Amino acid sequence: MAIFNLNINGSEHSVEVDPNTPMLWVLRDHLKLVGTKYGCGIAQCGACTIHLGNSAVRSCQLPISVVANQKITTIEGLSENGDHPVQKAWLEIDVPQCGYCQAGQIMTASALLNQNPNPSDTEIETAMDGNICRCGTYTRIKKAIQLAVANQNLS
Amino acid sequence: MTLVKTKIGRRAFIKNTSLAGGGLILGFSIFNSCKPKEAEKLVVQEMPKEWFEINSYLKIGDNGLVTIMAPNPEFGQGVITSMPMIVADELDVAWKEVLVEQANFDTESYGWQFTGGSQGIRRRWEGLRMAGATAKQMLKEAAAQIWQVSVSEITVSEGVLRHKASGNSAGYGEMASVAAKLEVPKEVPLKEVKDFTIIGKSKKSVENQKIVTGKPLFGLDYQFENSLIAMVEHPPAFGLKLKSFDAAEVGSMPGIVDVFSIKTLEDDFKRGYFDTNAFTDLIAIVGKSTWEVMNAKKKLKAEWEPIADSTYKMDRFGTEVDVEVPKGLESTDEHYKKMKVMAAKPGTMVRKDGNPEAAFKKAAKIIERTYTCPFLAHNCMEPMNFFAHVTDEGAKLAGPLQAPGLTGPTVAARLGMPVERVDIELTRMGGGFGRRAYGHYAVEAALISQQAKAPIKLIYNREDDMTAGIYRPSYHATYKAALDENNNLVAFHVKAGGIPETPLFANRFPAGAVDNYLAEQWAINSNITIGAFRAPRSNFMAGVEQAFLDEVAEAAGKDPIDFRLELLERVKNDPVGENNEYEPNRLAGVLKLVREKSNWSQAPSGTHRGVSAYFCHNSYAAHVVDVVMEGDVPKVEKVVCAVDCGIVVNPDAAANMTEGAIVDGIGNAMYGELTFNEGQTEQKNFDRYKIIRYSETPNKIEVHFVRNEIDPTGLGEPPFPPVFGALANALYKATGERLYHQPFISRKQVIG
Structure with a gap:
């Protein structure tokens, strides 16, 4: 066990855990930030996607010991009032069905748009192919990302 | 305006036994613990000082806000949005004044709270309308009393009562306390379809704001003070059971609190219909955090031994049946070999019209084809899980369940307490697809909590979820059709079976359209557990039947839509037999609509089209699938879909679910496959079990609903099964190869 100081969603947190503990379980069990989801535990489904700095990463494969002072953003901290352009587009298109994978989808999409405000269809595909939606909302995810891109460019 | 306020203190019950939907009995009773959960609307809307319960489905605040319960x-x-929409429409309240709350397990108030079988809206339709309409009537009567006018002179619009002659008007909130004391009317008028103001108008999901901001909603998110985490270890293969295990080694690992075995169902327990479970002896590991319990689970040493042949008793909705479980470690290769042998023998005849034997002898042309599909795993994104806190006083549970009405009694029986002491909070489910009808994981959680004497949250890891599933069975079907010299379909023979059940529907299309018709079935028993899976039998039969009919149409030299429509015209005018399940007009209706909307005869250049249409779960769906070739790889470019499910309550949400059904169908048809070796699934996680992904999804899906005034007939399943067939037919056009074995991508085989 060791003590780790983390910067999550703009605030400081201190947890004492086994250094191998994946960030997924640090967030969910120790910090009660349960918006980040467990789906597979082997980085195949994307449900646990968070931002490490500006990059989308699978938190099930990210041991707390390698995070150090890098900033972490989870779905709870993506925006203050749930009004990030990607969140707004998700609401406008009414994307979710069961909703379980959607936090991961939104975190992947928002990291993509942060790094590449005008992604091509192929670039969107490459980014989003790591996130499984078992309900099959992909066509709406596509529309929502396109809407977020358009809205981002307007503002 | 005056607030008419009276202290409420009554219990009102009405029973309606004459409702549609298979004898639904709906009890209205007062709802005692209506504490609205955090709702985004509260940010802008002031909450009422007092709520008045009109019936178990709704309560009205003194400021006019209405809380409507979502029963399923x-x-x-x-349904958490569409069911309250139905109540709100009959109540005549503005949708923006509505707060929605998920009901918990409460059979007395909400009857059969089942999510599955495309039954939700269909079975609730009339009851929910009555809940709204009776409440509206009571509010009108309250106003009539206060204003001393005739109730028939009172009009209502968007939560405001008006009496034109006297000039009186009042909001619902002002009359709620008086209305709550009135007798529930025995008869109320329901609206004409043309008068609906909310039903048929798209509303966003009431939970989306919470979903996109990561609020706790799901069973896996459930928080309870001092709750521990539990995981279970089940036998590594079907056909094995627990022999022994070493609790000491993992018991001393960091964070581990307890390690013990549980027996979830006694061998002589008479199981309910959804008590399916292969693994009743489990090892439970209880600890402080998920990661620590996961680590202990990896280190756990256990020995397993073969099961013997056994039998258990099951109550199949009132009929007691013996279910035989054979011993053995089964393998997929063996399954296919055994199915081939069985399919070559005569099956059990289920339906026979005319003289098929003679007709086949006289035929000018005979087409015979055989189709198979593998087992499929549900793979809900949220793995199975449940919270339980069992004490001597009772059991408090929370988690994802499709059939709490059957899981609740099993939990109670196993804990040895009356069901009234089992409280189950129904959390949002991260997918279901039929899997969560089987609530064994709730029983497991309850027993672990009881033994650990602590609140626990049971979590399956993905491997547990995939390897201890209740799967879509593996099926096999042989179709034979006879054409006469004029290319008329004169005889049809279907023989279908599977492991461990038959998928046959003897009375569905083309039964009724062919003078000489024979349907046979068979089954091979297995110890692999199977169950509901978005219409498990239909999703195989629709796919292969619609692919077969495509070949028959081609052999007859006819357009596949014209061919089907000709057969349906025959059913309409002169049906063969009396037990045909479907309405030929509605099946023809979706075909005509999809023909029109897809511009069927003019496929864009470079695209290859396939069509299908199917009836199941009381509704009708047809698809036109367009495939393009990207090099050697076929890609579904576009799907146009037509659905007749009667009145559509929430059109955009219905379209969303239909789009999902289409993507799900393409994914399972192309890639879905669970195989067994020595009783073990060969796929244990998403690295080997392929789920359709973003880039494999059609670029465009169009969903068109047939507009009619038929009471809703169900939507969850119906658009899913026919996708398999339309895709197979489009792939044939694209590649020149007919596909007979699912999944199409990894087991592509062609019979010449």
Whole structure:
């Protein structure tokens, strides 16, 4: 066990855990930030996607010991009032069905748009192919990302 | 305006036994613990000082806000929004004044709270309308009393009562306390379809704001003070059971609190219909955090031994049946070999019209084809899980369940307490697809909590979820059709079976359209557990039947839509037999609509089209699938879909679910496959079990609903099964190869 100081969603947190503990379980069990989801535990489904700095990463494969002072953003901290352009587009298109994978989808999409405000269809595909939606909302995810891109460019 | 306020203190019950939907009995009773959960609307809307319960489905605040209960559990089909929409429409309240709350397990108030079988809206339709309409009537009567006018002179619009002659008007909130004391009317008028103001107008899901901001909604998110985490270890293969295990080694690992075995169902327990479970002896590991319990689970040493042949008793909705479980470690290769042998023998005849034997002898042309599909795993994104806190006083449970009405009694029986002491909170489900009808994981959680004497949250890891599933069975079907010299379909023979059940529907199309018709079935028993899976039998039969009919149409030299429509015209005018399940007009209706909307005869250049249409779960769906070739790889470019499910309550949400059904169908047809070796699944996680992904999804899906005034007939399943067939037919056009074995991508085989 060791003590780790983390910067999550703009605030400081201190947890004492086994250094191998994946960030997924640090967030969910120790910090009660349960918006980040467990789906597979082997980085195949994307449900646990968070931002490490500006990059989308699978938190099930990210041991707390390698995070150090890098900033972490989870779905709870993506925006203050749930009004990030990607969140707004998700609401406008009414994307979710069961909703379980959607936090991961939104975190992947928002990291993509942060790094590449005008992604091509192929670039969107490459980014989003790591996130499984078992309900099959992909066509709406596509529309929502396109809407977020358009809205981002307007503002 | 005056607030008429009276202290409420009554219990009102009405029973309606004459409702549609298979004898639904709906009890209205007062709802005692209506504490609205955090709702985004509260940010802008002031909460009432007092709520008045009109019936168990709704209560009205003194400021006019209305809380409407969503009686069925939600797993993505949108009933948490659409069911309250039905109540709100009959109540005549503005949708923006409505707060929605998920009901918990409460059979007395909400009857059969089942999510599955495309039954939700269909079975609730009349009851929910009555809940709204009776409440509206009571509010009108309250106003009539206060204003001393005739109730027939009172009009209502968007939560405001008016009496034109006297000039009186009042909001619902002002009359709620008086209305709550009135007798529930025995008869109320329901609206004409043309008068609906909310039903048929798209509303966003009431939970989306919470979903996109990561609020706790799901069973896996459930928080309870001092709750521990539990995981279970089940035998590594079907056909094995627990022999022994070493609790000491993992018991001393960091964070581990307890390690013990549980027996979830006694061998002589008479199981309910959804008590399916292969693994009743489990090892439970209880600890402080998920990661620590996961680590202990990896280190756990256990020995397993073969099961013997056994039998258990099951109550199949009132009929007691013996279910035989054979011993053995089964393998997929063996399954296919055994199915081939069985399929070559005569099956059990289920339906026979005319003289098929003679007709086949006289035929000018005979087409015979055989189709198979593998087992499929549900793979809900949220793995199975449940919270339980069992004490001597009772059991408090929370988690994802499709059939709490059957899981609740099993939990109670196993804990040895009356069901009234089992409280189950119904959390939003991260997918269901039939899997969460089987609530063994709730029983497991309850027993672990009881033994650990602590509140626990049971979590399956993905491997547990995939390897201890209740799967879509593996099926096999042989079709034979006879054409006469004029290319008329004169005889039809279907023989279908599977492991461990038959998928046959003897009375569905083309039964009724062919003078000489024979349907036979068979089954091979297995110890692999199977169950509901978005219409498990239909999703195989629709796919292969619609692919077969495509070949028959081609052999007859006819357009596949014209061919089907000709047969349906025959059913309409002169049906063969009396037990045909479907309405030929509605099946023809979706075909005509999809023909029109897809511009069927003019496929864009470079695209290859396939069509299908199917009836199941009381509704009708047809698809036109367009495939393009990207090099050697076929890609579904576009799907146009037509659905007749009667009145559509929430059109955009219904379209969303239909789009999902299409993507799900393409994914399972192309890639879905669970194989067994020595009783073990060969796929244990998403690295080997392929789920359709973003880039494999059609670029465009169009959903068109047939507009009619038929009471809703169900939507969760119906658009899913026919996708398999339309895709197979489009792939044939694209590649020149007919596909007979699912999944199409990894087991592509062609019979010449």
